[in-house]
Amino acid sequence: MTTPMKSIKKRLIPFTTAILATTILLAGCGQSGAAQNETAVAYTKGDKVVEVQFWTSAMEKVNQELVDEFNKTKGAELNIHVNAEYQGDYWETQKKINAAAIANTLPNVFIDEVAMTKGFADNDTIVDLEPYMKASDFDREDFKIGDLGNLYVGEDMYAFPHMRSLPVMYINKTLAKKVGMDEKGPQTFAELESYLKASYDATGKTPMYLFNNDFWVMEALLYSYSNTTILNEDETAANINSKGAVDLITYLNDLISKGYIKVLSATQQNDFIGAVSSPDTLLTFSSIGGYKIFLGLAAKTKTELGVAMIPAGEGGTRGVSVGGSNVYLANTGTDIEKAAAFEFMKWITDTDQAAYASVNTGYLPTRLSSLDTDIMKNTIAQLPGYQVAIDELKFSKMRPKNGVYHEVENLLVTRISDIWTDKLNIQESLDALKKDVDAILTR
């Protein structure tokens, strides 16, 4: 689940500056990037306890519970002790990792957002996991749920998946029935408009809300509506002024002008959460990670909330960005410490732990085998929306890997919002936006 509150501009501005400064410094420090030929040893238990520093980000409680369990069980068996320290949200942790890399104070292993793999690898902050997997005969096949692009740099795996989420469409089944629409929700964008019209005509209230700050929703809409992407394939230029992007923004703009959609800004996160579970809202796009929260809130107003896939575009195109976090092995410590940290990475991403993390957070499981665990089966039986999200993983796409994408994302959020609020010319605005994004990408 993305945590949109993290994006409060007041904090983002200094942090973006800081990240930029550290990125520039790191770029000067090492450019060997992603071309390491690590040698790795398999962990062998010694007499002394190996201390592993583990920096966590987001979902602190569940991560701490997992670490406690490791220390009591596998860690005790292998003489490995993990110390977890929470470092803040994804962007704060990224900044601290970059600073620690320069100061040679990296933790042995850490969690951060999925899209950061390439940036960390290019700066030699993390190590190639291939030699470690080879040394311990690790089978990666079980990870194959959804797009795994954000685990790789080139052909090599640089991260293990920790928690996964993706955007889905929430549908107010109670209202859908009331306004004469199928409670399964719209399957295409053409149907989406007919749903919104039916609800608006019947109630006179805004039937759909978009949370402007949740930009991965826009990524998914761009994939699905226009079969295109925010950035080009090698992430050196933006596609944001392409015909597909202009068509999507025009389509949304049309729905906004008809009163069918209201766009909420970064400071209106609470309003958006309220809107998802409101009896008057028909549809919203948001993370599956909020499913349990939304269900609980909707139940209070006796609203039945369902989950559907993001609508498909012409020809059935559909794509959703996969968000969440990865576990990274930091480029620090002795061989034995690295091997011990890798043992912990294997354990925390293993079947039972993946299921536990999923059930207790709302994120999706990261292993095929975790779908067969009892707790996961029970959860899916009770909350069928999870199955929709798991099915939607078939259409998942990796988020852009470029190290400056977060900065790009913030710019896109602001400028696309300006188009809607200031009623700007769409093509001209997106042309100007492309220039600015390209300047960041090629800086």
Add this chain to the structure above:
Amino acid sequence: MKDWVRTPKFIIRLLLSLLLIIVFLAPFYWMFLSAFKTLDEVIAVPPKFWVDKLQWVNFQQAFTRINFMHYTKNSIIITAGTIIGQILVVVPAAYAFARYQFRGKGVLFGLVLFTMMIPGQLIFLPIFVMFAKTGLLNTYISLIVPFIASGMAIFMLRQTFMQIPDSILEAARLDNAGEFKIIRTIMLPMAIPTLSTLALLTFIGTWNSYFFPLAWTTTDAVRTLPLGVKKLQDAEGLNPHIVMAGNMMLILPVLIIFSFARKHIIKAFTYSGVK
């Protein structure tokens, strides 16, 4: 009613003042409301501008979900340490710049002013590296020392010291008063409004500081209350009402101290020396 009360100028000023009051108080009012609401009330659409029943339990939750006392203790130590350290460094520096003539004085004072123009985000990294290499990360020292030589404080206090007439200092010297005695018995008492203001500004800045305590700590050992409140926000589940209760507890000391020091602040900015 007096005639001037009815003038358009008065009415416009009154309306503008009211508008400003609303603009400044609205975020506080919203925080106050949210801190006392239930979750359902906080996310209600359309929003409610009042509270049906005060939810004191939010404060209890904010207090128990994080180690509130630990973060508060750290905030008190770091804030007090910074204020005390600043006084020890800034007073002699400001006195020297105000009352001594020495080679390079202009350049040095220019450097002091220059420090005010450097954004913290640019210096956090070299300082982080320095602390990491000296083993000072996650210590109170790392969160106090970088802030005690404040360019702003030196500048403000120097201006105040310069307004004190030379005749008073000469009279003191004739009475065989040393420099330390002059600072202690003449300069500091006459600069109390400025010192109070500086102490308050430092208090607010340090107490509310989020960036540096986050950037220069990797464990919870010396983390401060704003980071604790942020932890409430990052926690699993949805709890904006509890975050707001945490924020209320965070800003309460600032509001209390500000209400006591308000007069001194106004005095400091209007201070014109000996009448």
